[in-house]
Amino acid sequence: MNQNPTLKKIAERLNVSISTVSRALKDHPDISLETKKKINELADLLEYDPNPYAVNLRTHSSKEFAVVVPSLSNFFYHSFISAIEEEARIFGYSVIIYRSSNDAKIEQEILKSCRHKRVSGIFIAITSETTDIAPFLKLDVHGIPVIFFDKVPQYESCNKICVGDEHAAGIAAEEIMNKGIKNVLAIFGDKNMSITKARLEKFSSVIGQGEDVNLQILYATSTDEAEQVTLAALPGYVGRKFAVFCMSDEILAGSMKAIQRKGLQAPKDLGVIAISDGMIPLLFYPEITFAETSGYNLGKLSFSRMMRCIAGSSFAQTIVDESRLVVGGSM
């Protein structure tokens, strides 16, 4: 059973010291070209790769980023992770993905593991239960930068990269206004979430600028509930020119079920518009028009912020990514 090659083995075979091999492999200027050449050749031949545990033990640094998300079955996080991986590859980092299952206790365990592993940095969308952000700040102090994305804490002084909730809600509302629709049924998520508040406020304010507009606002905390409330509200609109706005994919899935159940078809019988990461709107015909919240963009932004932190930038910053309208056939 051939073991992984080590510096020692290479050194013995070449009759040089371990130090020399180590230096040659990292192209240290002290080592002669000739020595470097023969060492590199043998290392290539043996497919030498440094033992990451030994390196870490010595240097206290891993070239690893951690990404922590509440859930993986989510197009938005998926594209976020894609963006991080793309960038990380370029800079020679690898990416470890953790899933908190939206459980604050698991999140704490993951954090601890990240600390012990001395990851180079953490990208995290916190759970909805997370209240204590002291552990995160502590990591930052210990030299492990933390970039919060999407689900971020209220606390001001940390690095936050967010979806432009107001902006997305605004362009959805404008699209409704542009179509001259005067009756609007808007379904929002959990009243207590800051994301709901931000989207609701902007949406209402834009819609409120129209004349004679009739806006009904409902809330749902799950896909099932969204189906129920939409189902109950729809009869009041049938026959009139109206639009349904869904503030998220979770809501959209439920509302679309209610709409199908009532036998209504967009854009003939009603308009449908959502804020979405872009997966679910494509499953229907016609495709649903939506204000896109792009995980991919957020990933790119987060990564460049991370690299700045690693380079030593210490001030915290909140970055907001703007949304764009993706036109389907549902309005």
Next chain:
Amino acid sequence: MNQNPTLKKIAERLNVSISTVSRALKDHPDISLETKKKINELADLLEYDPNPYAVNLRTHSSKEFAVVVPSLSNFFYHSFISAIEEEARIFGYSVIIYRSSNDAKIEQEILKSCRHKRVSGIFIAITSETTDIAPFLKLDVHGIPVIFFDKVPQYESCNKICVGDEHAAGIAAEEIMNKGIKNVLAIFGDKNMSITKARLEKFSSVIGQGEDVNLQILYATSTDEAEQVTLAALPGYVGRKFAVFCMSDEILAGSMKAIQRKGLQAPKDLGVIAISDGMIPLLFYPEITFAETSGYNLGKLSFSRMMRCIAGSSFAQTIVDESRLVVGGSM
């Protein structure tokens, strides 16, 4: 900046040797109860946790499993990972998730990283490009068990945990027969994939047992293509009693779009049935009837196989998880 506590620090504070601390913390019988007690108390107080790099360097073993999947935006893999994490937590292992992006080169890099990290075991769904399985076998030889799941290689002598393709196709076909439907439009995926062959063969054979049954088989390698081929085929069926069978979620998404586009509604105008992991069928009203392929079950099966390998079982085994019918309202 307070560093992480180490054995040395605890030893110094308590005026004992590092060896004693190490032993006390792992409840070694040699150490007196009294000593153990005071050491454990201090360790708790300091929130001591062994440095995983040092432990690994010494013992050549990490308590980590790697899960490698082609894609994360997939309900099936998501529930597979859930199952693995649940079990791993119980046994004190942590789980690292890698994504190969269905790229054989990235897969190789991940494998290399797993080897260097000396993970305790690997669960992998291989890419569709993967042809050389020698690297996997090599890991097995080096004492890192590899459990293939879902997307598995042809090679016989390895541990494979698969979805029951034949079984799922069989129960979907039976459901169609039971409903007395004589016209069947079946859409399958990439002709070259073994999964397609297995499902097709069983499906055809069960349908073939019916009398006067008219079966049309089409292929599509993407959601868009599924939409196109379904769209082209539908007009031939309108007005007759017929069913559409979709062999996967990818196909289902496309076919449903075509069905919606033609203004057809299940179960009034046609029957719809699929093989699915259970996410997409729930987005429609009525919900689509499907033969379930459960990632969760597969995860549980894979994990118990893994633990057996770690315990020393050396013979390879192929396990097939059977499917069950989830009745929606589409038939």
Next chain:
DNA sequence: CTGAAAGCGCTTACAG
């Protein structure tokens, strides 16, 4: 230009 040595934090065979 090259090497010997110390040390990262742990485990464990050996000695007492």
Next chain:
DNA sequence: CTGAAAGCGCTTACAG
């Protein structure tokens, strides 16, 4: 029951 010592594989200040 406890400790000194070696060593896992690496890096780097120090010496020559």
